[in-house]
Amino acid sequence: xxxxxxxxxxxxxxxxxxxxxxxxxxxxxxxxxxxxxxxxxxxxxxxxxxxxxxxxxxxxxxxxxxxxxxxxxxxxxxxxxxxxxxxxxxxxxxxxxxxxxxxxxxxxxxxxxxxxxxxxxxxxxxxxxxxxxxxxxxxxxxxxxxxxxxxxxxxxxxxxxxxxxxxxxxxxxxxxxxxxxxxxxxxxxxxxxxxxxxxxxxxxxxxxxx
Numbered sequence: 662x663x664x665x666x667x668x669x670x671x672x673x674x675x676x677x678x679x680x681x682x683x684x685x686x687x688x689x690x691x692x693x694x695x696x697x698x699x700x701x702x703x704x705x706x707x708x709x710x711x712x713x714x715x716x717x718x719x720x721x722x723x724x725x726x727x728x729x730x731x732x733x734x735x736x737x738x739x740x741x742x743x744x745x746x747x748x749x750x751x752x753x754x755x756x757x758x759x760x761x762x763x764x765x766x767x768x769x770x771x772x773x774x775x776x777x778x779x780x781x782x783x784x785x786x787x788x789x790x791x792x793x794x795x796x797x798x799x800x801x802x803x804x805x806x807x808x809x810x811x812x813x814x815x816x817x818x819x820x821x822x823x824x825x826x827x828x829x830x831x832x833x834x835x836x837x838x839x840x841x842x843x844x845x846x847x848x849x850x851x852x853x854x855x856x857x858x859x860x861x862x863x864x865x866x867x868x869x870x871x
Contacts, residue, residue: 665764665767665775665794665795665798665799665802722752722754722755722756722757722758723757725748725752725755725757725758726744726745726748726755726757726758726761728744729741729744729745729748729758729761729765730761732744733761733764733765733768736768738765738768738769739769741761741765742762742765742766742769745758745761745762745765746762749762754785755785756782756785756786756789756792757782759778759779759781759782759785759792760778760779760782760789760791760792760795762775762778763775763776763778763779763782763792763795763799764795766778767795767799772799772802772803773803775795775799776796776799776800776803779792779793779795779796779799780796783796788819790816790819790820790823790826791825793812793813793815793816793819793826794813794816794823794825794826794829796809796812797809797810797812797813797816797826797829797830797833798829798832800812800833801829801832801833801836806833806836806837807837809829809833809836810830810833810834810837813826813829813830813833814830816829816830817830822853824850824853824855827846827847827849827850827853828846828847828850828855828859828863830846831843831844831845831846831847831849831850831863832847834846835847835866835870840870843866843870844867844870844871847863847866847867848867850863851863851864851867
């Protein structure tokens with residue numbers, strides 16, 4: 662199960678699209694702080710406690726969706742959607758549940774509801790790169806090319822060399838009819854050495870806009 666126009670492998674996709682919203686970077690910053698000050702201050706202890714709580718909540722959120730993710734892998738989309746809706750009925754603050762709900766909805770052809778699920782995910786976790794890129798794709802499919810490009814550019818600001826973001830932005834510009842911009846991003850995407858089938862697809866698109 663690939664999700665919205667994803668060009669990456671499943672193992673890469675699920676790992677990359679399931680990262681916590683900045684917790685790892687904050688932990689690294691805290692470690693640097695503690696190295697500089699051998700005896701941690703009360704403030705740093707409070708920060709550390711807060712980060713630990715955040716990471717615990719993140720782990721709980723992931724645990725809650727694991728069964729649904731397995732069902733998505735097995736392409737049992739309706740069952741996965743039922744589980745994810747149940748998770749969200751109990752905890753509406755789970756960004757993973759909204760992200761995978763979007764994935765499942767997309768797979769069954771419910772594009773507008775998928776868009777809404779990705780937006781809900783991003784409201785809870787603004788740095789969720791996978792949701793941002795998926796939102797770019799579904800907005801393009803819904804004909805909202807301007808907003809699709811906006812979301813894709815936000816993704817590229819977050820991860821300038823990300824192949825999926827380059828691909829999404831290139832397709833969005835192509836859909837809007839801006840061939841020079843589409844060519845620029847799709848050529849940048851090819852430099853990331855995508856899978857053979859995707860490379861052929863993009864090369865064919867580029868031939869059309871030369």
